[in-house]
Each structure stands twice: as structure tokens, then as C-alpha cells.
Amino acid sequence: MTIFKKKNEPAPFEYNLTLTKSYCDSIIVSSQKSKAEILRTIQIKHNNINLYSFKTENLYNNGKTIVTEWALNPLNHPEYNNIEMLFHKQLENKKTFNLRNSNNKSLGEILITNYGDVLNEGFCEDVSNGFIDEYDLPPFDTWFHLDTQNEKLYSWIPERFVKLIDEVIPCSSTDIYEWEE
Numbered sequence: 001m002t003i004f005k006k007k008n009e010p011a012p013f014e015y016n017l018t019l020t021k022s023y024c025d026s027i028i029v030s031s032q033k034s035k036a037e038i039l040r041t042i043q044i045k046h047n048n049i050n051l052y053s054f055k056t057e058n059l060y061n062n063g064k065t066i067v068t069e070w071a072l073n074p075l076n077h078p079e080y081n082n083i084e085m086l087f088h089k090q091l092e093n094k095k096t097f098n099l100r101n102s103n104n105k106s107l108g109e110i111l112i113t114n115y116g117d118v119l120n121e122g123f124c125e126d127v128s129n130g131f132i133d134e135y136d137l138p139p140f141d142t143w144f145h146l147d148t149q150n151e152k153l154y155s156w157i158p159e160r161f162v163k164l165i166d167e168v169i170p171c172s173s174t175d176i177y178e179w180e181e
Helices: 012-028 082-094 123-127 159-171
Strands: 052-059 063-070 108-114 143-147 152-158 177-179
Touching (some): 012 082, 012 108, 012 152, 108 159, 152 159, 159 177
Antiparallel strands (some): 052 063, 108 177
16 A cells, blocks of 8 residues: 655655654653553543553562543444554644654654464563553554564564563563564
8 A cells, every 4th residue: 555645745754753753752751650541641542441440469589559530442343343443543643742842852662562462361461561552552642553464463662661661561471562673
């Protein structure tokens, strides 16, 4: 599929990455929220139902931790593709964000999640203290590109969470995570 863009308009991948970096920077600069909550700020509704909330749960390694609780499986639903809906809705919300003050010098890494291979074992959620959710997905405020053909989700991981993801990567039994080179 060929994507056409207007003259002088940035390509969607680069534009969405810049938008996501700026959005994430604005959130984490002064937030005291938990790892689960900090980059899950966009509340998405479907049929008047909040698709997620937060709860305190006893995790295997970390004791009581705040985690994301989904109302619907973000990866699988018989009527529609939840990950596509979530991706587009969070991106629409970010597009209302003011980019004028962005310097685009954010430090961090691009994480690729092969969401078609997710087993949602919960171990990655435990190791990340809730930053990765029970479906092995990074926080959706970090999402900036979705490749549905290859079932890959691209996320911007701010520098302060890169080491945490480095600890998570070997915990996935299906090797669903990789850093963009």
C-alpha cells in the first residue's frame, strides 16, 4: 500500500513519533503516578464503557502494585479489532496536543511489540511493576505506529523506562519485544 502525503507534510511514522515523544514528555515531567498509570492517561470508551481502570494487585515478585485492568481484551474481540481501535483513538487524542513547544530531543528508544505472539502470561507485567500490562502491551500513550499486516506495535519508551524494558525483554517466553535498531 502506498501512503501519499501532502507536500511539506511529515510522513506519518515520523510525525506520530514526534507527537508521541512530546506527549510522553509532558506527562512524565511532573507525574508521581505508578508505573501502570503514568503513561496510560488517555481514557478510551467503547459503547459508554471505560476500556480500562487501575487496581491494586499482589504481583508475584513485587507485592502490592497498581496494575491496569481491562474491561475488554485489547487484543481480541469477536466484533472488532481492539488494538486497532485503541491505537487510532489514542492517536486522535494526542493530535489535539499542542506540539508548538516540542523540542523533539527526547531521549529514549523505540520498542517493537509483536502483539500477534502475545500469550498474556502476566510475567512481564510483574517484572515491569505494571508498566507492561497483563496482555504484555506497553502503555498506549507510548504507541505511535501500528503495522497490522505484521502484527507489530511501535512504542516510544522514554529514557527513564528503557532499563525497565531491558529487564522485561528476556521474560517474554515468545520473544515478543525487540528494540528498533
